[in-house]
Amino acid sequence: MRTQIGIIGAGPAGLFLAHLLHRVGIGAINLESRSRADVESTIRAGVLEHWVVELMNELGIGERMMAEAHFHTGITLQWNGARHHLDIEGLTNGKRVAVYPQHEVLKDLIAARLSHGGEIVFDVGDTAIRGIDTQTPAIAFRRDRTGDLETLHCDYVIGADGFHGPGRQAIPRGHRTEYQKVYPFGWLGILTEAPLSWHELIYANQGDGFALLSTRSPDVQRMYIQCDPTDDIAAWSDARIWEQLHARLGTSDGWALTEGRIFQKGIIPLRSFVCEPMQYGRLFLAGDAAHIVPPTGAKGLNLAVADVMVLSRALGARYARNSQEGLDRYSEVCLRRIWKGERFSWFMTTMLHRNHDESDFERRIHFADLDLIRTLDAAARSVAENYVGLPFDA
Numbered sequence: 126m127r128t129q130i131g132i133i134g135a136g137p138a139g140l141f142l143a144h145l146l147h148r149v150g151i152g153a154i155n156l157e158s159r160s161r162a163d164v165e166s167t168i169r170a171g172v173l174e175h176w177v178v179e180l181m182n183e184l185g186i187g188e189r190m191m192a193e194a195h196f197h198t199g200i201t202l203q204w205n206g207a208r209h210h211l212d213i214e215g216l217t218n219g220k221r222v223a224v225y226p227q228h229e230v231l232k233d234l235i236a237a238r239l240s241h242g243g244e245i246v247f248d249v250g251d252t253a254i255r256g257i258d259t260q261t262p263a264i265a266f267r268r269d270r271t272g273d274l275e276t277l278h279c280d281y282v283i284g285a286d287g288f289h290g291p292g293r294q295a296i297p298r299g300h301r302t303e304y305q306k307v308y309p310f311g312w313l314g315i316l317t318e319a320p321l322s323w324h325e326l327i328y329a330n331q332g333d334g335f336a337l338l339s340t341r342s343p344d345v346q347r348m349y350i351q352c353d354p355t356d357d358i359a360a361w362s363d364a365r366i367w368e369q370l371h372a373r374l375g376t377s378d379g380w381a382l383t384e385g386r387i388f389q390k391g392i393i394p395l396r397s398f399v400c401e402p403m404q405y406g407r408l409f410l411a412g413d414a415a416h417i418v419p420p421t422g423a424k425g426l427n428l429a430v431a432d433v434m435v436l437s438r439a440l441g442a443r444y445a446r447n448s449q450e451g452l453d454r455y456s457e458v459c460l461r462r463i464w465k466g467e468r469f470s471w472f473m474t475t476m477l478h479r480n481h482d483e484s485d486f487e488r489r490i491h492f493a494d495l496d497l498i499r500t501l502d503a504a505a506r507s508v509a510e511n512y513v514g515l516p517f518d519a
């Protein structure tokens with residue numbers, strides 16, 4: 126097999142890249158280790174920055190999103206029993222975010238890609254990257270996990286294969302530096318059949334720590350609470366989850382969180398991670414393969430799409446004008462945005478979680494940060510601009 130761009134992974138980074146390359150006439154094939162059904166049903170991120178919404182529409186894949194997403198003009202911050210509405214639209218010259226789950230984005234990307242004649246090989250096994258320090262790189266893989274070994278020959282290999290994929294490991298140890306922070310807490314996420322409790326997302330730090338009230342549809346809500354990342358999910362009965370949600374989201378003004386049947390629950394650890402640089406020879410990393418953020422700022426998916434915007438432009442210039450400059454600067458350009466996303470995610474996470482390794486002094490500093498956002502326009506604007514997505518700089 127041969128294509129111009131061999132992409133490992135059919136997550137947000139890999140699929141957006143295939144679409145962006147198609148738009149400029151560059152061929153690509155995605156190799157994905159999971160089944161289509163698995164990719165289209167795994168519950169992950171929920172918030173799309175305003176420019177990702179615009180991009181979906183520009184790519185002609187925004188129709189279902191425009192009909193089904195919830196568009197939010199603000200978020201609510203809550204601490205010590207009081208709520209503060211952050212007017213994101215007012216603070217950012219009219220920008221909004223969409224709550225539209227990642228697996229719905231992936232369904233739209235996959236359906237459109239296949240209808241354009243694009244190729245996504247699901248269920249591949251033994252993916253191995255070859256010859257990235259030569260002019261003729263390739264990806265070896267097996268169809269249906271155990272089929273004969275095949276080779277996808279290409280001009281460039283893209284590691285859009287998430288945090289645990291082989292992409293990053295293909296950069297020799299001495300040619301990459303990794304920066305990491307592991308947090309002493311995780312998130313327990315639930316889906317519940319309950320009506321909306323509040324008109325926008327609530328990020329709360331109260332009682333035993335963080336809670337997030339999000340939504341999926343008028344009848345299904347998404348909620349998260351801070352927990353010990355090593356907790357067994359079996360230790361979290363539905364009653365314990367509701368008790369904690371009420372404690373962390375409760376107010377004294379008679380508002381009540383509406384409960385429903387919990388039909389999905391799981392725990393994820395929280396970490397910040399960056400690999401520098403994001404390229405080696407003819408291999409380029411994009412998305413979670415190169416960087417992870419804790420989910421508190423809702424940046425993970427959005428940063429992955431930002432990487433492939435930069436990468437598609439660089440590859441476009443390489444094929445149209447034989448210009449190497451964009452590819453040479455790929456890592457440097459992406460990392461400027463990524464570190465700001467890392468900073469915002471770390472800031473939101475430390476401000477909004479209860480950390481037993483921190484002193485009461487530091488906890489009070491976090492409440493002072495929240496109060497600054499409530500009272501100082503510049504502080505509020507900074508959070509709002511980061512939340513909807515920072516402008517791209519050159």
Ligand code: FAD
Pocket residue numbers: 133134135136137138139156157158159164168169170171172227249252285286287288289290291393411412413414420422423424425426427429
């Ligand atoms: P991925 O989505 O991980 O896609 C990589 C793809 O590569 C996967 O489909 C994988 O199967 C495939 N792959 C891996 N190895 C191979 C291989 N050897 N061969 C072929 N294919 C391979 N972000 C938020 O903003 N909010 C959230 O609430 C949130 N929740 C999350 C929950 C979980 C459990 C996880 C893991 C992430 C969450 N994130 C969240 C982060 C967000 O989902 C990611 O940032 C986003 O998925 C990144 O997209 P990606 O394409 O870079 O990587």
Ligand code: DHB
Pocket residue numbers: 169170171172224326337339340347420421422423424
């Ligand atoms: C959701 C996830 C997030 O990480 C976030 O900050 C906001 C919403 C969600 O899954 O709905």
